[in-house]
Amino acid sequence: MIRLVIPFTALYAVWLGLNQSLAEDVLWLGAAVCLVLVWLFREGLTVFAEIRLSPRSLMATLGFTAYFLRELVRANLALARIVLSPTLPVHPGIVMVHTGLKSPMGRLMLANAITLTPGTLSVELQGESLYVHWVNMTTSDTEAATADIVAGFESYLKVMYG
Amino acid sequence: MVETLITLAAILAGAAFLMALYRFLQGPSSADRVVAFDVMTIIGITGIVLVAYMEGRGIYLDVALVYALLSFLGVIAVARYLERGY
Amino acid sequence: MDLLGALLLVAGAAFLFLGGLGLVRMPDVFNRIQAGTKATTLGTLLTLAGFACLRPDWAVKLLLIGLFILFTNPISSQVLARSAHRAGAEKSPLTGVDRLAEQEGRPS
Numbered sequence: 001m002i003r004l005v006i007p008f009t010a011l012y013a014v015w016l017g018l019n020q021s022l023a024e025d026v027l028w029l030g031a032a033v034c035l036v037l038v039w040l041f042r043e044g045l046t047v048f049a050e051i052r053l054s055p056r057s058l059m060a061t062l063g064f065t066a067y068f069l070r071e072l073v074r075a076n077l078a079l080a081r082i083v084l085s086p087t088l089p090v091h092p093g094i095v096m097v098h099t100g101l102k103s104p105m106g107r108l109m110l111a112n113a114i115t116l117t118p119g120t121l122s123v124e125l126q127g128e129s130l131y132v133h134w135v136n137m138t139t140s141d142t143e144a145a146t147a148d149i150v151a152g153f154e155s156y157l158k159v160m161y162g
Numbered sequence: 163m164v165e166t167l168i169t170l171a172a173i174l175a176g177a178a179f180l181m182a183l184y185r186f187l188q189g190p191s192s193a194d195r196v197v198a199f200d201v202m203t204i205i206g207i208t209g210i211v212l213v214a215y216m217e218g219r220g221i222y223l224d225v226a227l228v229y230a231l232l233s234f235l236g237v238i239a240v241a242r243y244l245e246r247g248y
Numbered sequence: 249m250d251l252l253g254a255l256l257l258v259a260g261a262a263f264l265f266l267g268g269l270g271l272v273r274m275p276d277v278f279n280r281i282q283a284g285t286k287a288t289t290l291g292t293l294l295t296l297a298g299f300a301c302l303r304p305d306w307a308v309k310l311l312l313i314g315l316f317i318l319f320t321n322p323i324s325s326q327v328l329a330r331s332a333h334r335a336g337a338e339k340s341p342l343t344g345v346d347r348l349a350e351q352e353g354r355p356s
Binding site: 163168170177184193194198200208220224226230234244245 | 251258262269271272280284288302305309313316320327332337
Binding site: 014017018020072073075076079080082083084088090091092093094095096108111112113115116119120121122123124129131133135137140142 | 270273286311321322326333339342346348
């Protein structure tokens with residue numbers, strides 16, 4: 001039951017953001033709609049409650065966000081350099097990396113983060129193995145690629161999701 | 163100054179849209195066309211918000227949000243379809 | 249504030265432009281997805297931030313659109329990359345290794 005509170009709160013926040021009004025009927029209608037939605041999809045929504053609610057986890061979330069935004073900008077600058085250079089310097093490859101994350105939501109966040117960071121794109125997720133397309137592959141070795149691609153995000157996500 | 167910059171942004175986004183359209187028409191594979199379509203819809207979201215700003219009508223932002231939602235579902239649906247055969 | 253918004257708008261549009269250019273220039277579908285997804289995500293976030301500076305009263309709704317794009321864009325790219333790979337999309341001859349095809353026992 002407590003695990004459905006998080007998706008309900010998130011949905012309700014979106015509802016209030018869309019309506020931008022605190023009129024009584026808006027508040028009640030939103031609460032009703034969000035309750036029904038959360039109840040209908042209660043099986044699938046539990047992944048949203050996998051995040052840990054602790055001060056340490058909150059700090060890790062902030063750290064993750066900052067790190068992610070920095071990597072997103074770096075990714076785009078690297079991409080700009082490739083696309084604008086006349087010779088188009090790409091040496092792509094699809095490498096395998098490992099993740100120690102157990103939570104499905106944590107793995108999803110990792111795959112998403114990898115997709116948006118410099119030169120890498122998650123292609124397939126099979127259990128603990130992630131297959132990543134790398135625009136400029138520097139190593140095809142799984143351990144080295146894991147250290148290079150995964151480790152930065154995983155240290156934050158381990159605290160957030162375990 | 164601000165007007166000029168907004169016009170410049172619109173021209174850049176328009177050029178990006180045309181390049182994505184080229185890839186959409188050129189292919190060669192279906193996946194290429196879907197990527198191009200995805201990029202075109204996302205540029206379209208910027209376009210809708212631009213129109214909302216020019217016309218000063220906030221209601222168009224809801225259109226942009228629904229458009230984003232539909233393009234996401236569309237790409238997922240087409241990708242699932244492509245997995246079963248090219 | 250207006251000037252900052254307009255500058256963010258131009259920066260975002262410039263990234264959208266680079267994404268379009270990448271889409272045209274990149275050699276195979278995986279590289280095109282890379283170019284398309286990264287550039288449009290940052291580009292759209294910057295243009296939305298720019299509009300939020302121009303119209304602060306729209307900021308909440310623009311933030312919702314931005315968050316939605318930030319979460320869904322990488323997912324659709326990943327699903328698309330996976331389906332392209334499963335369907336055996338052609339890879340650029342520059343491609344070094346393909347561990348996924350090796351693992352599935354297909355020629356890489």
